[in-house]
Amino acid sequence: MGLAWLSLVVGCSGGDGDGSGETGLGGPSWGEAFDVGGVTALSGVWGSGPDDVYMVGGDATTGAIWHYDGTSWAVDTSAPATDLLVWVFGFGPDDVWIVGEGGAILHGSVGSWTQLDAGTTEPLWGVWGASPGDVWIVGGDADGDEPTLLHHDGTQLTAHALDPAQNDRNARALFKVWGIGGRIFAVGQDGLIIEYDGAQWVQMPAGAEANDDFVALWGTAIDNIVAVGGRASARLSTFDGSAWTTTSPTQVPGLNAVTLAGPDEAVIGGANGWVGRFDPSTSEIVAEEVVDPASDVHALWYDGQGTTYGVSGHFTEPYFGTALIRTEL
Template identity: 35%
Template sequence: MRRAARSSALLLALSSASLGCGDAGVDESATQASSDATSGVASTGEDATSETATTGASAGWAVSLSLGPPDGALLSVWGRTSADVYAVGGQPAFGDDDGFGRAFHFDGEAWEPVLVPDATPRLNWVHGTATRVWTVGERGVILSRAPEDADWSAESSGTTQTLWGVWGPSDDELWAVGGDGVSGVPTLLRRQAGAWADDALPAIEGDSKGLFKVWGSGVDDIHVVGDLGVQLHRDGETWTQQANESIADLISVWGHGAGDAIAVGGRSSARLSRWDGAGWTGMTLTGEPGLSGVWVDADGVATVVGAQGTIWRLAPGGFSPEPEDSPTMHFLHAVTGFADGVRVAVGGSLLGPPPHVGVALVYTPG
């Protein structure tokens, strides 16, 4: 029963089959928050209707893109600059439906669809190097493209496990993580010399069924977080499991150098965990919504997002959130930001069964 309950909670935030919790916290009116635009996504043979709003001059968070069921929810966002941003997502596999993946590009003014190959499953994470954009998702899918490419290139991952995260400093030093969090196995892949292969995991204490995100300050300082509060660290050669007094799921991790990282998660209550270079210190914020995404700026200030449209700022090293006004109640799954102060958060109706709808928010600095 405990695993079944945890499975439902996991799928609320990371996948789709959250039937036991209904759609509390979903603001369907957010899909009407901006002007009409229609984009045909020919790669699946469906016409996808989306609503996009040109970013205005007003400071603060605003809905920039709303997606209907033909496009699904957005699960990840990454960009080189605030005028070169990618977001990915789609609809998950559910019952007899295989689902589909979607990708979008934001030029600082408007969002446009980026075609993905036919039969691409839902895409869960996007990350870029100096030369390529990488995205991973369900059924072990891995795609990449260079800015000048018209099409995505697919690579064999060697697994059918769902991949939830990808990170690396270069195309030949990439790591991807996954596992379905329910009945699968924690999955850690590494790309070297143009090919993906399993990276050796340490013996993981507990019954963890998945790894959800990966981030590092360099190849000799990489963090992975996942199911049941798993926290792994790579020191350049070896992965080790780090001590954690909580079994709350950790969904995402980001940082600001080798001695400063933050992991976020929690289902019924928000969970924060901070790395100081020697170990992790955590705190559960009872009664606060669960968290799913985090990004840290050059000053060490973190932006954290999660359920009920939650958007927080956290001072360097701190555990006291400073809430920001959010224009949505949708589940915000990921967030990123840029040197000019612009930030972008994405999510959707992930607290209910599919078909999902999606949303992208853009923060304009004052």
């Protein structure tokens, strides 16, 4: 995989910003974590620590799982057959959740997976939980009827409905769910952001620039959360503990992925292999590299010790992807 170096500081502004800035070399180093091989795209990455990392993906009809044990990467062939797998999250080495196309849900760990019945064949795009007894799964077909919201209480899976009064975007899909400090948020189609209040999901305003899909979110504290999205061009939204503020930075393509390597460093990625970093405190964006211009970066995860893993994928024929690793210099 050839990595084309690019470093560019751009302004994070509203739609009228000119995005001018200075260029220069430097910053973290990106490379290939391992050779995916075959006709397979990658979509999700998560780990419980530096020696327990999962990547998931697949092709049009088959899901695939890779696992890193601190020494090497290997394909996990123990899981039941599924459609393409999209997202992974867990609570430890033996408590991992994976979701995907066709209502796929897997729970367990390498060598010991249980397949759950989602009660739907809608695509499932995200999973997150506050605890093993409080897991949320989101999804839905962007051309379908309504978003999918599922909750697992440690024993059973229950479907939840989003009140149309809390969905003025008429969004039909939710793409990710994430929480911190006792609060849980989900983001989705057409700029929809919702929060669970303990009884129902409630829509949150995010500003005029929240007019395109939000695809992912992550944070370090309740007053330091970053959501990313946009299809043709980027959308970035930050949460200060009480309100969301959304911008549409220039010179940045649509974004799919975000993880935080620290309070002031969100690592972000998106269309055509673009990766960079965003400082929520200053709104500065620094483009780092174009890691794989033939596919899009779909997920990023920081291991807490200076390494960020990422995945890219091309989800039409021919399926292909790249396993990425970013190290601090």
